[in-house]
Amino acid sequence: MQFARKQQQELRAGSEMAAMLAEATPWIKTATGKTVVIKYGGSAMVDERIRQEVMNDIVLLKLIGLNPAIIHGGGNAISDMMGRLDIPVEFKGGLRVTGDEAMDVTRMVLTGQVNQDLVRDLNRHGNLAVGVSGADGGTIIAKQMSPDLGRVGRIATINAGFVNEVIAADYIPVIASVALGTDGGYYNINADMVAGDIAAAIGAHKVIFLTDVDGLYRDFSDKDSLISDLTVDEAEEMIQSGSLATGMIPKLRSCVAALRAGVPRAHIVNGTTPHALLLELLTDAGVGTVITPTQADESYEAHPLGNFASKLNENYASSDDRVRSIWNRE
């Protein structure tokens, strides 16, 4: 009797899931071919399980017809390695002071480690991802930002051709924020800045910043001040007001740059929340902070899926157990 009840529960959960997937059809039609730039910050990569879920969600987006392009950070991994090598870590205005040794470590960690780990994790689901640095295909050309910061670059040019080719060939580009300079040397670029400029250059539909907080707070010390939406003008005012602390400054600057260049939406989302990407992209509710060109339009992207992903999320905790119980049945 107990077994029959369990079977019924499984059937009910399965039917719910099937209904949710069936409801997804019109949305999938709308989304096909759209490019979404996802900036995956080092701060949101810390938990291995959540990291694998983020990879899984990105693969799901690819499989339903979106074109995700990933720009990743890894600032904390660079600092860890510098510490292990006894190289002093110093930031000025949120940017890493990057001497020649620090530049070597940045290249090693971002392109050799973080980039390749993400590619490996995505490719566990099929041969889906290609890892590149800004130097590949001349994608990011940089100039020195300021002599004080050493090899920190500001973006001089983005050549979108190579990234567009990778997307056209149906791969997910995974881009490290290391650039080649006009002087022939390497430059360390803040990954947030790369995300906005790449999104603009490839004509992305959205740029989404996955970070470790729920979005942009008007006052970071007041947890009730989370902003759900703001216009690009308001975002610019916030930057100029000097009220933002480091971390958010390059993100918001990058959002503004992307929107001014014609990207329709920028989002700041907590990448440590399970399935935040699906919640943002597949539900009306949305999560985090959205930055829009003008006042948020309620009808924008009203989603035929309704609460698909929130339901998915509710089911999530139990689904692992269900899968395990199915596999262990014999």
Ligand SMILES: Nc1ncnc2c1ncn2[C@@H]1O[C@H](COP(=O)(O)OP(=O)(O)O)[C@@H](O)[C@H]1O
């Ligand atoms: N107004 C703000 N709203 C939200 N986060 C803020 C704000 N001001 C500063 N921050 C900081 O920005 C951090 C995210 O940026 P960062 O640490 O660079 O992460 P990432 O690795 O995702 O780029 C948050 O953890 C938070 O400490």
Ligand SMILES: CC(=O)N[C@@H](CCC(=O)OP(=O)(O)O)C(=O)O
């Ligand atoms: C110039 C500069 O500061 N570059 C960053 C690049 C990595 C990055 O941006 O990583 P997150 O997205 O995880 O912060 C750094 O060296 O930390």
